[in-house]
Amino acid sequence: MSWPLWEVFVRGKRGLNHVHVGSLHAPDAELALRHARDVYTRRNEGVSIWVVPAGAITASSPDEKDPFFAPSGDKVYRHPTFYVIPDDVPHL
């Protein structure tokens, strides 16, 4: 019998996002949290932990990276450098 796999995310300190640090096996969410504390935060690496069943994550496929991310590639007007403003306009 094997325990399910959980993905572990740790918030390093207040003000930062949770970041994925690895995975572990545990029978339920509560024990997954405790194991995550022991495995991934032995030296104050975190102030908050999320555990997520590995099977619950939906990911984009790397094969499709070009078409999938294409909508953001051709929209240069989303970036501030797209707009030409004379040098003598202050604070812009």
Place this chain on the structure above:
Amino acid sequence: MSERTTPEGELERQFERTVAAEARIEPRDWMPDGYRRTLIRQIAQHAHSEIIGMQPEGNWITRAPSLRRKAILLAKVQDEAGHGLYLYSATETLGADREELTRNLIEGRQKYSSIFNYPTLTFADVGVIGWLVDGAAICNQVPLCRTSYGPYARAMIRICKEESFHQRQGYELLMTMMRGTEEQRRMVQDATNRWWWPSLMMFGPPDGDSPNTRQSMAWRIKRHTNDELRQKFVDMTVPQAERLGVTLPDPELRWNPERGHYDFGTPDWAEFKRVVSGDGPCNAQRLAHRRKAHEDGAWVREAAAAYAARRSAERKGAA
């Protein structure tokens, strides 16, 4: 997401471009079967080594000479368990099955580092293991922080951060013993004599006898050859031995000003082969202990799973 297939040749070229650009390969990327197999084997062996590596030092936890040394040793051995878990987690991103890896280890189908098949005879061994064995591990592992497979590289970064405490606590322990009695100094020298050559063997067989190195370097899994790393370790360790006041047990060891490196003798590769193939002083004991721990823990795994199943059934019933 719709299935879109890219021809194999294009995928392979993409893989090679990514590796050549020093970018990382990530779990869902296409990769050659050989790359995946090599990584699973190497990372699993590495994980097994961390787990088996708890035993030689664990042997001294109950007999540590002070509460301070006991707390340090406990923390170090617990770190090694953590290292094993980071690495098993990396193998699972490649599709390896964790339980199968455990079975491969306890049934002797996968190897672990030969160094852990030597006994720890005195407390000085704890210090020498930290200094030499963790020291050699660091030499091996620092370049792996830039290995081409992302999850492996990230696990190595965590591990390397923790290893520096391991090596320093060992060296500090030895310095303390060297300031002690004549008997304690003899213990340090004796432990150094026993661990020196096995530590040099940790880098693996000489380059001429290491058939997989070339492919691993082409895939940038490995960044330096065995002999390069061994030389680096010797160069780093000799001045540490001098400062400590111990002699390294190699009559051929001397500075070579032309090469800018220390020359040193040849490890007993016949012994290395014997220990790797199962015939070292402690192989049987290490595996038996690991198997017993796994079997003794079966009821805990089953009870926790049964409890989780009952609680989730109750929650569904209440909803």
